[in-house]
Amino acid sequence: MISQNTLPIPRVRPPAETHEHAWLVESRHPTSEGVVLYVRCGDCGTRRVDLQSHPHTPPAALSTEAGAVRG
Template sequence: MSAPDTLSLPVTASVHEHAWVTESVHATSEGRVRYVRCTGCRARRVDLDPAAATPPVPLSREV
């Protein structure tokens, strides 16, 4: 099968500033793991809160 015979999948890109809301939080030895969802596009991500004085750090990308 050659390239002209295959279909390209559309690439979806985020076109807005995500508004993350927390769905659940779990304490771990590394800090608090936070499962978040964007209220606009419903993308999900996992964040780590390593300490109360620093902002959350994404552990995953949007899906």
């Protein structure tokens, strides 16, 4: 008999979301708003840009729109 209580198996999952990224800092650049961290996942190669406002706070992910700064 087929059980009706089984949970549906998600078949479509982006590869980047299937594991906890192991962020490696490739470079860091001090700015007036904090330290910008360029990080890359050592497992899947996903890149991200973080902003660490203070040395003792965890960095926050910047959106991809962060580069569009108007002068």
